[in-house]
Amino acid sequence: MGSFILGRRIAAASQGQPQVGVLLPNAAGTLVTLFGLYAYGRVPAMLNFSTGATNMAAACSAAQISTIVTSRRFIEMAEMEETLKIVSEGRRIIHLEDLRQSLTLGDKLYGLWARNFAKTALRLAGATRDARTPAAILFTSGSEGVPKGVVLSHRNLNANRYQAAARIAFTAQDIVFNALPMFHAFGLTGGSLLPVLAGVRTFFYPSPLHYKVVPELCYDTNATILFGTDTFLMGYARNAHPYDFFNLRMVVAGAERVKPETREIWMEKFGLRILEGYGATECSPVIAVNTPMHFKTGTVGRLLDQVQYRLEPVEGITEGGRLFVKGPNVMLGYLRADNPGVLEAPPDGWYDTGDIVSVDDREFVTILGRAKRFSKIAGEMVSLSSVESKVQAAFPDQQAAVVAVPDAKKGEQLVLFTTDAKLERKTLSDALKAAGATELMIPKTIIAVKELPVLGSGKTDYVSLNRMAREQVKP
Incomplete structure (x- = not known):
C-alpha cells in the first residue's frame, strides 16, 4: 500500500x-x-x-x-x-x-x-x-578507479536471488539482520530482495559501522542470519559479548576476502563458521558461495547454477587464469560519466571479473588475486593480495594494505600501509621471510596510518592509498 x-x-x-x-x-x-x-x-x-x-x-x-x-x-x-x-x-x-x-x-x-x-x-x-528491462542502476565501489554505473535487469536480480536461494536454505522461522547499504549489490540482492521476496522477516539497520550496536540488535531481534564483509564482521566480533549472536545459525560474508583471523575469532568466540561467497556488482552480485552442505576451506564456494565460466591465461602467472563469467545474472551493461546514457553491454554476454582464480573439478573457486592487484617487479609478477595476507598473518592485531608505485630501478616497488606505528622494515622482512616470502615480496616502504581508508561497502579504498603512496614515495 x-x-x-x-x-x-x-x-x-x-x-x-x-x-x-x-x-x-x-x-x-x-x-x-x-x-x-x-x-x-x-x-x-x-x-x-x-x-x-x-x-x-x-x-x-x-x-x-x-x-x-x-x-x-x-x-x-x-x-x-x-x-x-x-x-x-x-x-x-x-x-x-x-x-x-x-x-x-x-x-x-x-x-x-x-x-x-x-x-x-x-x-x-x-x-x-519485460524482465529484460532495467531494474536498478548501481555504481561500482571505485576501489580501484572511477565508479561506473551498472545496469541490472529484473531478470538479473531475480535470477540471482533464486540462484542464491537454491544454495542457502531460508525458512519462515529465520530473521535476517542486514546492515549492508542497498547502494551495494550485496546489500540490495543478498540482504534485502532475497529474504524479503522469500517472505523472510528482515531487520534493516542504517550503518554497518556501529560495531557495538549491531551485535546488541542481533541479540534483541533474535537474528538467525547475518550478512557482512570481513571488515564489518571483525569489528562486530571484537566488540560483541559472546552471547550477542546466540541465535545466529548462518553468517554470510562477501565483497572482500575473509581473513583467517576473522574466521578464527568467530569460531572461538561464537562457535560460528563464516560462509564466504564471491561476486561482483556486474553479476547481481553472487557468483559463488560456500554453504553448510558444500564448504571447502580456502575457497569462496562453488559456482552458482547456470553460471558459465572460462579462464584465460595471464602472462607471468602460472596457476589459474583470468575469470570470465556468463549467465542470467550478468548485467545489461555499463554507464560511464564520459559517455552519459549509452549502455555498454558485455561482449557476447561474458563479463571479465578481473580476478585471477583457479577452479577445481567440483567448481569450487579459489581467488588468487586481482589482475590489477599484481605488480611487476624486476620482471617478476608479485601478488599484492598475497603479500597482504602474509603481513596480516605475521601481525594479526594490525590492519595492513599493500600498493605498488613506480620505481626507477625495478619498475615498481611495494608500499605497506599499516596501523602499527612501530613496525620497522627489518622486523617486517624477518617475519615475511619466515612465512616463505621472497625478497621481491617485501615492501620497500612502510607508511603508518591511524586506520585504513574504507569504502561504504567495507572494501579497502585502494584509490586513496595509491594516491597517498605516490605523494609520499619517490620513484
Whole structure:
C-alpha cells in the first residue's frame, strides 16, 4: 500500500524521467521507495553516498538522473548538507518528509484500492512486464578507479536471488539482520530482495559501522542470519559479548576476502563458521558461495547454477587464469560519466571479473588475486593480495594494505600501509621471510596510518592509498 502511494507521488514529480536517483540509508522506507518506483515504471539509481559529492555527481551524469529522492533527517544525521548541495546542482530533490506531509485522503484511498487490486493497479501505473528491462542502476565501489554505473535487469536480480536461494536454505522461522547499504549489490540482492521476496522477516539497520550496536540488535531481534564483509564482521566480533549472536545459525560474508583471523575469532568466540561467497556488482552480485552442505576451506564456494565460466591465461602467472563469467545474472551493461546514457553491454554476454582464480573439478573457486592487484617487479609478477595476507598473518592485531608505485630501478616497488606505528622494515622482512616470502615480496616502504581508508561497502579504498603512496614515495 505504501509503495503504491509513494510511487504515485514520485512518478508525478518525475514525468518523462525513466531513472530516479535514490539517496537513502539502509531502512524499510528505502525498500518501500524502490517498490514504489518499480510500480510506476521508474528505474532506481542507488547513489553511493560513501564515495563523496564528486563521484555522486558523476554517477548522476552517467545515468542521466534529473530527480533524486532523499530524506531531510538522513541528510542531517549524516551531515551531508554540503554534499547534497553539490549533487543537486541542476537536479530536483524530493524529500520523503514533504511527500508524507502532503498526503491526502484521496492518496490513502488509492493505496487501499491498489493493494486489493494490485495487478490492475500495476498495469495502469505503467509497471514493466519485460524482465529484460532495467531494474536498478548501481555504481561500482571505485576501489580501484572511477565508479561506473551498472545496469541490472529484473531478470538479473531475480535470477540471482533464486540462484542464491537454491544454495542457502531460508525458512519462515529465520530473521535476517542486514546492515549492508542497498547502494551495494550485496546489500540490495543478498540482504534485502532475497529474504524479503522469500517472505523472510528482515531487520534493516542504517550503518554497518556501529560495531557495538549491531551485535546488541542481533541479540534483541533474535537474528538467525547475518550478512557482512570481513571488515564489518571483525569489528562486530571484537566488540560483541559472546552471547550477542546466540541465535545466529548462518553468517554470510562477501565483497572482500575473509581473513583467517576473522574466521578464527568467530569460531572461538561464537562457535560460528563464516560462509564466504564471491561476486561482483556486474553479476547481481553472487557468483559463488560456500554453504553448510558444500564448504571447502580456502575457497569462496562453488559456482552458482547456470553460471558459465572460462579462464584465460595471464602472462607471468602460472596457476589459474583470468575469470570470465556468463549467465542470467550478468548485467545489461555499463554507464560511464564520459559517455552519459549509452549502455555498454558485455561482449557476447561474458563479463571479465578481473580476478585471477583457479577452479577445481567440483567448481569450487579459489581467488588468487586481482589482475590489477599484481605488480611487476624486476620482471617478476608479485601478488599484492598475497603479500597482504602474509603481513596480516605475521601481525594479526594490525590492519595492513599493500600498493605498488613506480620505481626507477625495478619498475615498481611495494608500499605497506599499516596501523602499527612501530613496525620497522627489518622486523617486517624477518617475519615475511619466515612465512616463505621472497625478497621481491617485501615492501620497500612502510607508511603508518591511524586506520585504513574504507569504502561504504567495507572494501579497502585502494584509490586513496595509491594516491597517498605516490605523494609520499619517490620513484
